[in-house]
Amino acid sequence: xxxxxxxxxxxxxxxxxxxxxxxxxxxxxxxxxxxxxxxxxxxxxxxxxxxxxxxxxxxxxxxxxxxxxxxxxxxxxxxxxxxxxxxxxxxxxxxxxxxxxxxxxxxxxxxxxxxxxxxxxxxxxxxxxxxxxxxxxxxxxxxxxxxxxxxxxxxxxxxxxxxxxxxxxxxxxxxxxxxxxxxxxxxxxxxxxxxxxxxxxxxxxxxxxxxxxxxxxxxxxxxxxxxx
Amino acid sequence: xxxxxxxxxxxxxxxxxxxxxxxxxxxxxxxxxxxxxxxxxxxxxxxxxxxxxxxxxxxxxxxxxxxxxxxxxxxxxxxxxxxxxxxxxxxxxxxxxxxxxxxxxxxxxxxxxxxxxxxxxxxxxxxxxxxxxxxxxxxxxxxxxxxxxxxxxxxxxxxxxxxxxxxxxxxxxxxxxxxxxxxxxxxxxxxxxxxxxxxxxxxxxxxxxxxxxxxxxxxxxxxxxxxx
DNA sequence: CTCTTTCGCTACTGGTCGTAGCGTAACTCG
DNA sequence: CGAGTTACGCTACGACCAGTAGCGAAAGAG
Numbered sequence: 001x002x003x004x005x006x007x008x009x010x011x012x013x014x015x016x017x018x019x020x021x022x023x024x025x026x027x028x029x030x031x032x033x034x035x036x037x038x039x040x041x042x043x044x045x046x047x048x049x050x051x052x053x054x055x056x057x058x059x060x061x062x063x064x065x066x067x068x069x070x071x072x073x074x075x076x077x078x079x080x081x082x083x084x085x086x087x088x089x090x091x092x093x094x095x096x097x098x099x100x101x102x103x104x105x106x107x108x109x110x111x112x113x114x115x116x117x118x119x120x121x122x123x124x125x126x127x128x129x130x131x132x133x134x135x136x137x138x139x140x141x142x143x144x145x146x147x148x149x150x151x152x153x154x155x156x157x158x159x160x161x162x163x164x165x166x167x168x169x170x171x172x173x174x175x176x177x178x179x180x181x182x183x184x185x186x187x188x189x190x191x192x193x194x195x196x197x198x199x200x201x202x203x204x205x206x207x208x209x210x211x212x213x214x215x216x217x218x219x220x221x222x223x224x225x226x227x228x
Numbered sequence: 229x230x231x232x233x234x235x236x237x238x239x240x241x242x243x244x245x246x247x248x249x250x251x252x253x254x255x256x257x258x259x260x261x262x263x264x265x266x267x268x269x270x271x272x273x274x275x276x277x278x279x280x281x282x283x284x285x286x287x288x289x290x291x292x293x294x295x296x297x298x299x300x301x302x303x304x305x306x307x308x309x310x311x312x313x314x315x316x317x318x319x320x321x322x323x324x325x326x327x328x329x330x331x332x333x334x335x336x337x338x339x340x341x342x343x344x345x346x347x348x349x350x351x352x353x354x355x356x357x358x359x360x361x362x363x364x365x366x367x368x369x370x371x372x373x374x375x376x377x378x379x380x381x382x383x384x385x386x387x388x389x390x391x392x393x394x395x396x397x398x399x400x401x402x403x404x405x406x407x408x409x410x411x412x413x414x415x416x417x418x419x420x421x422x423x424x425x426x427x428x429x430x431x432x433x434x435x436x437x438x439x440x441x442x443x444x445x446x447x448x449x450x451x452x453x454x455x456x
Numbered sequence: 457c458t459c460t461t462t463c464g465c466t467a468c469t470g471g472t473c474g475t476a477g478c479g480t481a482a483c484t485c486g
Numbered sequence: 487c488g489a490g491t492t493a494c495g496c497t498a499c500g501a502c503c504a505g506t507a508g509c510g511a512a513a514g515a516g
Contacts, residue, residue, distance in 0.1 A: 024461030025513045031463090047358040052503060063464045068505065115357070122354035125421055129346045130275040135423055143421060177422065178433060182410065185417030190409040193353055193371060195363055205406060213441030252492025253482040259494090280472060291495045296474065463512065472503080481494070486487105 027070070034060040035067065039081035043116035048078070048123040075127045075134050082120045083141040085111060091149050097157040097214075101207040102200070104149055105187055109198035112191045122192060150180045163214060182210060255298070262288040263295065267309035271344035276306070276351040303355045303362050310348045311369040313339060319377050325385040325442075329435040330428070332377055333415055337426035340419045350420060378408045391442060410438060 038059035042051045053074060057064040071077040089111065092103035111117050128135040154176065157163040166172040186206060191198050266287035270279045281302060285292040299305040317339065320331035339345050356363040382404065385391040394400040414434060419426050 023459070023515050025463075025515095027462065028513095048354055049358075053505085054503075064504095065465085065506085066463065069462075073504085118357045119354060122350050122357070126276055126347060126350035126354055128423075129343075129350070129420060130277075138421075139423070174433075177424065178430070178437065181418040181422055182414045182434070182437070184421070185413030185415070186410045187413070189413030189416065192357065193366075193412070194405065194409055195356075195367070196405065202406070205402075206410070209406065209410070209438075209441040211441075212444035213437040213439075216440035216444035251484050251490075253484095253494075255493065256482095281474085282472075292473095293475085293496085294494065297493075301474090458516090460515085461513090463510100465509085465511105466507100468505105468507080470504090473501085474499105476497100476499080478496085479494105480496105482492085484489100484491080486489090 031060065031062050031066065032070070035062060035070075035077070036081040036084070039077055040085075040116045043078070043081070043120050044114075047115070047119045051078075053077075072133075075124050075131065076137060078120045079124050079134070079137050079141055082117055082124075083145075085114070085117055086142050086146055089146060089149060091152050091156075093156065097153065097160070097162045098204075098207045098211045100153050100156065101183065101210060102203045104153070105183065105198065105203040105206060106200065108184070108187050109191055109203070112188065112198075118192065121188075146184075147176065147180055150176045150183070154179075162211075179210070179214070259288065259290050259294065260298070263290060263298075263305070264309040264312070267305055268313075268344045271306070271309070271348050272342075275343070275347045279306075281305075300361075303352050303359065304365060306348045307352050307362070307365050307369055310345055310352075311373075313342070313345055314370050314374055317374060317377060319380050319384075321384065325381065325388070325390045326432075326435045326439045328381050328384065329411070329438060330431045332381070333411065333426065333431040333434060334428065336412070336415050337419055337431070340416065340426075346420065349416075374412075375404065375408055378404045378411070382407075390439075407438070407442070 035056065038056050039051075042056050042059060046052075046055070051074065053067050054064050056077070057067055067077065071080070089104065089107050091100060092107075094100050094103055112121070124134065124138060128138055154163060158165050166175065187198060190196055190202065196202075263284065266284050267279075270284050270287060274283070279302065281295050282292055284305070285295055295305065299308070317332065317335050319328060320335075322328050322331055340349070352362065352366060356366055382391060386393050394403065415426060418424055418430065424430075
């Protein structure tokens with residue numbers, strides 16, 4: 001995890017620095033948890049744009065100043081509040097790569113159906129286009145953590161003989177990133193932009209498409225063609 | 229187009245209703261264009277979160293009240309301001325489906341690299357999770373309009389014999405939607421969430437993956453498997 | 457017991473949203 | 487040309503929010 005042990009240090013830390021300062025009154029762990037919980041509750045009721053720091057503070061029975069001592073702004077707080085939801089994602093072992101992908105797609109869709117995740121995710125990504133620190137926080141707290149699902153899925157598929165083992169580690173990493181962007185991107189776009197349901201049917205068709213693409217061509221290697 | 233002829237009517241219209249009211253002073257077309265232009269400029273300089281209606285008004289040399297007479301809020305204004313950018317997308321005819329997809333992916337990536345598109349797109353989608361009217365406006369002004377690219381690409385591929393003709397029109401529509409979500413979703417995720425460059429190499433590998441997926445299995449038909 | 461840091465509280469500045477009310481400008485119709 | 491209708495620019499306003507400052511008190515560490 002990233003932000004469960006409130007590890008003080010400079011103004012706004014909340015991740016990294018496992019054993020930082022030692023003296024003085026420690027930050028309250030209960031308050032930390034209460035704030036994140038209150039943030040999620042406020043997201044459900046109010047959504048991103050109408051969520052206010054004062055409201056979160058009063059819900060968490062905490063002074064508004066305490067919020068600003070721990071998070072620089074609304075975006076960073078919301079990232080931490082929502083990040084933990086994504087850690088609930090699991091890769092089911094259903095016997096085939098297609099079925100595994102379908103399973104995780106449905107889980108991801110269920111997560112995106114929760115109002116607090118729905119409204120927060122896109123908003124913080126939007127903010128991150130103009131905030132390097134926020135982008136890094138999203139990456140470390142959410143995105144990079146969930147790549148585990150792709151890596152695990154590939155391992156299983158390789159063990160089953162559904163996917164070839166890749167020799168070049170750089171190539172393997174690029175492919176994992178590609179698969180991650182395709183899966184996460186497609187589901188998010190379907191659920192939030194197209195606003196159409198991600199049901200078992202869609203998830204199955206999509207999984208089939210992806211697995212076909214992965215296994216048909218002999219592992220698409222890089223060509224570096226001319227641009228536009 | 230949707231919002232070029234400022235077609236008055238009730239408080240906030242700006243799309244639909246081609247020839248509505250007839251009497252009274254007509255809305256200024258110059259003001260309309262100036263406002264959208266000013267909105268884009270403000271997005272470039274300030275980004276979504278720091279963009280204010282007052283600022284847009286003064287840039288467009290227009291009273292703030294005029295903005296509110298035409299758009300209900302910031303989100304709707306920004307959707308109209310940004311929508312026109314997406315109409316510049318073209319499907320190049322490069323001789324093969326893979327190359328065509330790669331070309332449009334690179335164009336889309338270039339569009340998402342523009343600060344005004346980058347910061348606005350995710351923000352309005354985030355808002356739309358709690359605003360049905362806004363969601364509909366995004367759909368009609370941006371999303372549905374760009375599905376033309378998928379339909380055209382499929383037509384060309386079918387003419388070349390790269391893709392089979394689909395008999396069931398419902399099935400064909402579902403597949404087009406799927407492809408649209410996969411392409412747009414993957415590119416957006418790569419560019420804005422993973423924040424990694426969408427270069428010719430990535431676009432080519434992705435296109436290969438997608439085309440393989442489309443042509444390998446005999447047109448993935450729906451199975452409707454059990455959920456989760 | 458002292459030092460250090462966090463805490464809750466109050467108060468404040470600077471800024472935004474969105475609206476109301478007014479007199480004026482522009483256009484249509486008869 | 488005149489009457490009716492609608493948009494416009496302007497000013498002012500109320501409500502609300504972000505983020506900060508300064509205080510005394512509390513909670514641990516050594």
